[in-house]
Amino acid sequence: MSRGRTLADPATPPRPAQSRIIDAALELFAEHGVGGTSLQMIAEEIGVTKAAVYHQYRTKAEIVRAVADAELDRLESVLDEAEADAAGRAGDAAAAAVARVVDLAVERRRQVSTLLNDPVIGRLYARDARLLGVLDRLDRLLVGPGAGPESKVATAMLVAAISGAVMHPLVAGQDDDTLRTYLVRIALRFLDLPA
Amino acid sequence: MSRGRTLADPATPPRPAQSRIIDAALELFAEHGVGGTSLQMIAEEIGVTKAAVYHQYRTKAEIVRAVADAELDRLESVLDEAEADAAGRAGDAAAAAVARVVDLAVERRRQVSTLLNDPVIGRLYARDARLLGVLDRLDRLLVGPGAGPESKVATAMLVAAISGAVMHPLVAGQDDDTLRTYLVRIALRFLDLPA
DNA sequence: GTCTATAGACCGATAGAC
DNA sequence: GTCTATCGGTCTATAGAC
Numbered sequence: 001m002s003r004g005r006t007l008a009d010p011a012t013p014p015r016p017a018q019s020r021i022i023d024a025a026l027e028l029f030a031e032h033g034v035g036g037t038s039l040q041m042i043a044e045e046i047g048v049t050k051a052a053v054y055h056q057y058r059t060k061a062e063i064v065r066a067v068a069d070a071e072l073d074r075l076e077s078v079l080d081e082a083e084a085d086a087a088g089r090a091g092d093a094a095a096a097a098v099a100r101v102v103d104l105a106v107e108r109r110r111q112v113s114t115l116l117n118d119p120v121i122g123r124l125y126a127r128d129a130r131l132l133g134v135l136d137r138l139d140r141l142l143v144g145p146g147a148g149p150e151s152k153v154a155t156a157m158l159v160a161a162i163s164g165a166v167m168h169p170l171v172a173g174q175d176d177d178t179l180r181t182y183l184v185r186i187a188l189r190f191l192d193l194p195a
Numbered sequence: 196m197s198r199g200r201t202l203a204d205p206a207t208p209p210r211p212a213q214s215r216i217i218d219a220a221l222e223l224f225a226e227h228g229v230g231g232t233s234l235q236m237i238a239e240e241i242g243v244t245k246a247a248v249y250h251q252y253r254t255k256a257e258i259v260r261a262v263a264d265a266e267l268d269r270l271e272s273v274l275d276e277a278e279a280d281a282a283g284r285a286g287d288a289a290a291a292a293v294a295r296v297v298d299l300a301v302e303r304r305r306q307v308s309t310l311l312n313d314p315v316i317g318r319l320y321a322r323d324a325r326l327l328g329v330l331d332r333l334d335r336l337l338v339g340p341g342a343g344p345e346s347k348v349a350t351a352m353l354v355a356a357i358s359g360a361v362m363h364p365l366v367a368g369q370d371d372d373t374l375r376t377y378l379v380r381i382a383l384r385f386l387d388l389p390a
Numbered sequence: 391g392t393c394t395a396t397a398g399a400c401c402g403a404t405a406g407a408c
Numbered sequence: 409g410t411c412t413a414t415c416g417g418t419c420t421a422t423a424g425a426c
Binding site for chain 4: 391392393394395396397398399400401402403404405406407408
């Protein structure tokens with residue numbers, strides 16, 4: 001068995017090129033929108049040429065997919081953590097989920113909201129099974145076994161409220177800690193949970 | 196005094212060309228984002244050539260400004276109406292404002308949310324005095340004299356929730372009346388007001 | 391106020407050398 | 409995996425006729 005650089009080697013990430021591309025793309029999508037971001041801009045951001053980017057992704061649409069999928073991965077990880085947090089204590093699952101989702105949104109203020117509301121990505125994911133599955137899972141975490149069609153709308157609104165508020169001009173001046181505290185408190189009140 | 200077509204003649208609007216441009220642009224911005232919308236698309240939407248559009252607005256940036264300003268006009272009018280509605284009865288101002296803002300958002304589902312969250316427009320208006328003034332006014336209408344940093348976060352969440360929900364796939368199937376009713380109920384819960 | 395025509399830059403995407 | 413070079417097409421914006 002060879003000892004050199006392999007796919008499983010943790011010291012050297014398997015695909016630095018691809019993750020550098022999606023990191024740069026995410027930043028630029030958030031700044032200029034998907035439609036306003038060119039492959040040229042992405043390539044320049046990471047210091048290579050367009051052709052090098054095309055070596056990793058065959059089309060711009062594939063890059064958009066990869067960026068959005070990576071963000072979905074983050075949301076799924078956060079839900080995993082929330083479930084682990086509240087393992088066994090059913091009542092705490094909702095509070096843990098709220099705290100984790102708020103953390104994620106505040107930590108990534110600049111990227112999250114624009115990405116979530118971009119019309120290109122919106123159309124791409126409106127009927128995406130994985131996104132709908134993650135939202136369902138969040139819905140069950142928040143309202144427990146009583147989840148139904150109405151609570152799904154409320155969950156969608158809460159997600160929109162949190163992700164939209166972190167970039168809103170009204171809260172532009174707030175530091176992260178203060179914003180986190182307010183968001184969690186208001187979200188819990190919205191869900192009729194004890195603060 | 197001549198009796199023909201004048202600027203004040205209500206039968207023939209003074210500048211149909213400009214309003215047709217911003218109407219078309221608003222629709223296309225909402226569908227493809229600002230960066231994904233070209234002057235060619237706007238011109239085709241209203242059945243003229245690019246040059247005709249450039250005769251009205253010298254740059255694309257001017258069109259973006261005009262579209263966003265027109266939307267701000269709408270929000271200001273709605274706040275005017277809400278204040279008139281609740282004149283003298285201080286407690287009703289918030290409920291009137293919620294109802295009016297929800298009406299505006301539902302009536303213009305397709306346009307409002309994307310426009311509000313577009314990164315290009317966001318950066319253009321993040322520090323715009325008029326926008327911040329309108330949002331502060333909304334904040335005071337909603338929470339009265341107790342407005343502070345936390346209520347601003349709540350107001351931001353409410354605006355984001357309403358504008359995000361009206362375009363959300365989970366809500367896309369709802370008819371306008373049902374959506375209005377549900378949004379008002381949820382909004383009042385956000386604000387801790389009696390339904 | 392609308393048109394045709396065009397300039398010059400940039401777009402997404404590909405070919406082929408190293 | 410990165411490069412140079414290039415394709416055909418679209419972009420913003422302008423010039424000038426009607």
